[in-house]
Amino acid sequence: AEIREVEKSSLTVIGTGYLGAVHAACMAEIGHEVLGVDVDEAKIAALAEGRAPFFEPGFPEVLKRNLENGRLRFTTSLAEAAAFGDVHFVCVGTPQQPGSHAADLRYVDAVVDGLAPHLRPGALVVGKSTVPVGTASRLAERIDAELAWNPEFLREGFAVEDTLRPDRLVVGVTSPSAEQVLRDVYAPMLAAGTPWVSTDPATAELVKVAANSFLATKISFINAMAEICEATGADVTTLAAAIGYDVRIGDKFLRAGVGFGGGCLPKDIRAFRHRAAELGLEESVRFLHEVDAINLRRRDRAVSLARELVGGSFAGRSVAVLGATFKPDSDDIRDSPALAVANAIRAEGARVTVHDPQGIDNARAVHPDLDYSPGAQKACEGAHVVVHLTEWSEYRDLDPVKLAEVVHGRALVDARNALDLAAWRAAGWEVRALGRPRA
Numbered sequence: 001a002e003i004r005e006v007e008k009s010s011l012t013v014i015g016t017g018y019l020g021a022v023h024a025a026c027m028a029e030i031g032h033e034v035l036g037v038d039v040d041e042a043k044i045a046a047l048a049e050g051r052a053p054f055f056e057p058g059f060p061e062v063l064k065r066n067l068e069n070g071r072l073r074f075t076t077s078l079a080e081a082a083a084f085g086d087v088h089f090v091c092v093g094t095p096q097q098p099g100s101h102a103a104d105l106r107y108v109d110a111v112v113d114g115l116a117p118h119l120r121p122g123a124l125v126v127g128k129s130t131v132p133v134g135t136a137s138r139l140a141e142r143i144d145a146e147l148a149w150n151p152e153f154l155r156e157g158f159a160v161e162d163t164l165r166p167d168r169l170v171v172g173v174t175s176p177s178a179e180q181v182l183r184d185v186y187a188p189m190l191a192a193g194t195p196w197v198s199t200d201p202a203t204a205e206l207v208k209v210a211a212n213s214f215l216a217t218k219i220s221f222i223n224a225m226a227e228i229c230e231a232t233g234a235d236v237t238t239l240a241a242a243i244g245y246d247v248r249i250g251d252k253f254l255r256a257g258v259g260f261g262g263g264c265l266p267k268d269i270r271a272f273r274h275r276a277a278e279l280g281l282e283e284s285v286r287f288l289h290e291v292d293a294i295n296l297r298r299r300d301r302a303v304s305l306a307r308e309l310v311g312g313s314f315a316g317r318s319v320a321v322l323g324a325t326f327k328p329d330s331d332d333i334r335d336s337p338a339l340a341v342a343n344a345i346r347a348e349g350a351r352v353t354v355h356d357p358q359g360i361d362n363a364r365a366v367h368p369d370l371d372y373s374p375g376a377q378k379a380c381e382g383a384h385v386v387v388h389l390t391e392w393s394e395y396r397d398l399d400p401v402k403l404a405e406v407v408h409g410r411a412l413v414d415a416r417n418a419l420d421l422a423a424w425r426a427a428g429w430e431v432r433a434l435g436r437p438r439a
């Protein structure tokens with residue numbers, strides 16, 4: 001069904017990163033008056049001028065449209081936000097604490113403490129950030145307003161679509177009136193038939209963490225099978241297709257490769273383990289330790305396949321790395337397997353040239369020691385081995401015959417199992433892939 005506009009509410013969205021900026025623009029898109037808030041002045045200035053501070057397909061259009069129609073504005077003032085909003089969505093980061101597996105909740109705490117003294121009577125504060133179970137009830141004691149939790153499931157690369165047409169909406173509330181406020185906010189999604197799960201805040205917090213733990217487990221499961229395939233000459237891509245026909249298993253998120261990364265799955269499973277240990281329940285999620293370990297071993301495996309292809313040592317070798325972001329259709333490089341592999345290879349003495357369609361600026365800012373190239377083919381010039389690490393569609397379109405003319409050695413590691421290996425082999429390339437026979 002079509003998404004139509006609603007009776008408008010005055011909403012604020014606090015924290016305008018990958019999640020919050022899209023949420024703010026999409027809430028305006030469905031008819032609400034929205035004020036986006038961030039402490040990052042440059043980000044707020046960009047958003048207010050209609051410039052997306054990150055790459056997300058479809059986002060610039062929604063941003064511009066709603067700035068122009070006047071429903072969407074931005075500020076750096078939390079006090080202004082408190083005075084404006086009836087509903088406040090908290091979308092700040094909850095990264096992994098340095099030196100620990102715990103989630104860093106200082107930004108969430110700062111927002112709640114900053115809003116508290118300025119809130120309008122009857123205002124509802126709604127957490128969307130991913131947090132350890134128990135966070136909402138802890139925060140509720142610090143604020144004289146109702147607090148709800150409404151976890152977000154959007155995927156980067158599909159963030160606008162996922163926000164406007166979510167699989168489900170989950171709200172953790174402590175009163176029927178809070179649920180009604182959220183039903184009104186999301187009325188167009190409800191009218192379109194989106195499943196609505198209303199529960200307590202602890203369950204809502206856990207739903208998000210459980211969902212990400214399951215997804216991470218599914219990826220590490222197939223990557224564990226890839227390890228077995230590598231030792232036995234079996235092919236994990238065929239194995240995955242074959243088990244995926246069983247609808248109880250399903251074929252989604254079952255692609256063996258260099259594993260998961262990004263600003264969510266790795267830190268979320270670690271924070272979950274940490275929280276479980278605090279609750280004396282370490283054993284309940286001990287398997288997540290294995291999920292993490294399997295995932296990180298795939299990065300080592302990609303490095304060793306490349307090392308083998310250059311004759312056992314990277315010293316003095318040139319390596320082309322295709323991909324910097326943790327997934328295609330995003331510029332997000334947080335905990336990116338591609339950059340972890342690139343850095344590990346560089347640390348062994350290779351000259352590493354990285355290409356990415358959208359992530360180079362972000363990558364360069366964090367990893368200035370790597371070389372960067374504006375074109376995929378250019379990155380491959382003179383390379384002893386090409387390592388494919390992020391499945392951008394443009395890499396599938398690379399012509400192995402043309403590329404063969406510019407490289408130093410025709411050697412390829414497909415660490416995402418996304419390229420047409422037969423075509424590369426036919427063009428004279430020696431090819432290695434994760435979980436697949438050497439052919």
Ligand code: NAD
Nearest residue numbers: 015016017018019038039040092093094107110129130152
């Ligand atoms: P992000 O780092 O892109 O954005 C966080 C923003 O919060 C930044 O712009 C930062 O400047 C701002 N901020 C920090 N402190 C602030 C303060 N006191 N007041 C106002 N703004 C402040 O992070 P993100 O990827 O958008 O993730 C945000 C949360 O959403 C995290 O908990 C994450 O786990 C969760 N989440 C993210 C996604 C995703 O795909 N990115 C999906 C679902 C859930």
